[in-house]
Amino acid sequence: MxxxxxxxxxxxxxxxxPYRCARDDFKDGVLLDANENPHGPTQPGLEGxxxxxxxxxxxxxxxxxxxxxxxxxxxxxxxxxxxxxxxxxxxxxxxxxxxxxxxxxxxxxxxxxxxxxxxxxxxxxxxxxxxxxxxxxxxxxxxxxxxxxxxxxxxxxxxxxxxxxxxxxxxxxxxxxxxxxxxxxxxxxxxxxxxxxxxxxxxxxxxxxxxxxxxxxxxxxxxxxxxxxxxxxxxxxxxxxxxxxxxxxxxxxxxxxxxxxxxxxxxxxxxxQPDNLKVMKQLSLENKSQQHRLVKELTSLPNVHKEPIGGLDANFILLRIGNGDGDNDLAKKLYYKLATESGVVVRYRGSELGCTGCLRITVGTKEENDKLVKEFAKLLTQLTSN
Ligand SMILES: Cc1ncc(COP(=O)(O)O)c(C=O)c1O
CATH class of the missing domain: 3.40.640.10 (Type I PLP-dependent aspartate aminotransferase-like (Major domain))
Structure with missing residues (x-):
């Protein structure tokens, strides 16, 4: 090729x-090249x-x-x-x-x-x-x-x-x-x-x-x-x-x-910086274990498909709600009730290709996930029992 x-x-x-400024060539000295304010930021606390x-x-x-x-x-x-x-x-x-x-x-x-x-x-x-x-x-x-x-x-x-x-x-x-x-x-x-x-x-x-x-x-x-x-x-x-x-x-x-x-x-x-990169890697790993926990607990609920949709390579899961090919109406209601009654915001993705009935859920902290699982189970039972 x-x-x-x-x-x-x-x-x-x-x-x-490309746009060039005098600062591309000279960075130090009395800087009168860029029409900045020489006195500094106007609000207190930002001096220096x-x-x-x-x-x-x-x-x-x-x-x-x-x-x-x-x-x-x-x-x-x-x-x-x-x-x-x-x-x-x-x-x-x-x-x-x-x-x-x-x-x-x-x-x-x-x-x-x-x-x-x-x-x-x-x-x-x-x-x-x-x-x-x-x-x-x-x-x-x-x-x-x-x-x-x-x-x-x-x-x-x-x-x-x-x-x-x-x-x-x-x-x-x-x-x-x-x-x-x-x-x-x-x-x-x-x-x-x-x-x-x-x-x-x-x-x-x-x-x-x-x-x-x-x-x-x-x-x-x-x-x-x-x-x-x-x-x-x-x-x-x-x-x-x-x-x-x-x-x-x-x-x-x-x-x-x-x-x-x-x-x-x-x-x-x-x-x-090396130490912070280590933390980033550690937190990404921890995210995995919470992700697996969410999959396990949420897919065991009635009216949730037993396998997540797609993969688990990111920091969220995609779950199909409803029987058969998924139920957009039920997924939307669950999404709405989660946000308005439980204060837990997830993302409705049911109109995306191949994602009928799907909610995308970001993996939160352990405590956030505890709340999500509890509220998700409660609202889904309410929505499917009447
Ligand atoms: C696939 C993908 N690309 C890009 C972005 C946006 O990233 P940024 O916050 O850097 O604009 C997102 C945010 O959700 C994303 O999912």
Whole structure:
């Protein structure tokens, strides 16, 4: 395959001269270059915080630590040309910003398309609509409850439609919780070079086996990760795109120069220090044991399917409520009563492909799960006994 990024990225974006500030060249001294407030923040308590200054536009220390972390975890890919470096990364305001940026970089509005594999994360479609980009669907395999990518169908669909520029694969899936086998992702990467394959790994630390190191081997791969899930930092809004150095350069030149705030930068850097990475891994493991407990206790209830739907590779479970193929009406009522009568909020997913009657439940703390199980059982009995 001969991959040519200049044919994938819109020319004006590929050739974009990024915004440059004087601070790119000079960081110290009397700083009169950026029209900041020299007196500092106006509210008391923030003196000396430095928050009157624009943040660092590059986050090199965080990117380097994150690249090293993913390199260090990689025990499975032996023949990679190079390890990841900071130059393979671009940071966004959550992966939601990264999704939008990749669509804008590659798809000409009203002309080009993205391919998604439903049931999947809905932001790909939202961002596509915002950018006037059409959506083609190639469903995951639902018949065997594997929720794997239908590899041959994905390749055929993408090969037959030259206007498709991006394939979004969520692994582990949302709402399916199933990690897409790496061999399937590699097969798609090896058989389609007219665009980028974007693997969204928001939940990867709950199962391991990131494909991020593969961006040094496949120039048509972008991998999205986030600090919102396993790192417990949804509030700082920090998403990471791993890509070839060439693609990462494009994404970095497109982004607003100060998209990552000083506070987000600081917390992100702390999160990738060795001790905190250990805590992240430990908590992800603990999440597994609570996840298994929830599956066991909730699937033993009458009117709940005995097997969860999809996989257990993320930090949630997907349960089918009702007999037979699932009952959307019952699932919706249970969802509503849980929120309004018990104060427990889960997510109704019954309208997603292959998910009739499904509720998606995030694994909480032990105490939160205790409450969920008790209220879930009580309300389900009430709803099915009259
Ligand atoms: C698959 C997937 N990707 C991305 C995101 C959004 O992540 P962020 O908080 O980094 O925008 C989510 C959030 O639920 C998700 O489920």
């Amino acid at each position: 001969t991959f040519d990024l200049t044919k994938i990225v819109r020319p004006k974006i590929y050739n974009l001269e 915080s430095g928050l009157n200054r624009y943040p660092d536009p590059h986050q090199l220390a965080f990117k380097t630590a994150m690249a090293n972390f993913r390199n260090g975890e990689n025990h499975q890919y032996k023949d990679l040309p190079q390890p990841l470096t900071a130059e393979n990364l671009c940071l966004g305001v959550g992966s939601d910003e990264s999704i939008d940026a990749i669509i804008r970089a590659c798809c000409v509005p009203a002309k080009e398309k993205i391919l998604v594999l439903p049931p999947t994360y809905s932001m790909y479609s939202v961002c596509a609509h915002i950018n006037d980009v059409e959506i083609v669907k190639c469903p995951l395999i639902t018949s065997d409850n594997s929720f794997q990518a239908n590899t041959d169908e994905v390749i055929k669909t993408a090969q037959n439609d030259p206007s498709i520029k991006l394939i979004f694969i969520t692994s582990p899936g949302n709402p399916t919780g199933a990690k897409v086998e790496t061999s399937r992702i590699e097969k798609i990467l090896q058989n389609w070079d007219r665009g980028m394959v974007v693997v969204d790994e928001a939940y990867i630390d709950f199962c391991g086996g990131s494909t991020a190191p593969l961006v040094t081997k496949y120039p048509n791969l972008c991998v999205l990760q986030t600090l919102s899930k396993s790192f417990g930092l949804a509030g700082i809004r920090l998403g990471i795109t791993f890509a070839s150095k060439e693609m990462a350069r494009v994404l970095n030149s497109m982004k607003a120069p100060y998209n990552i705030s000083s506070l987000a930068s600081e917390y992100a850097l702390r999160a990738v």
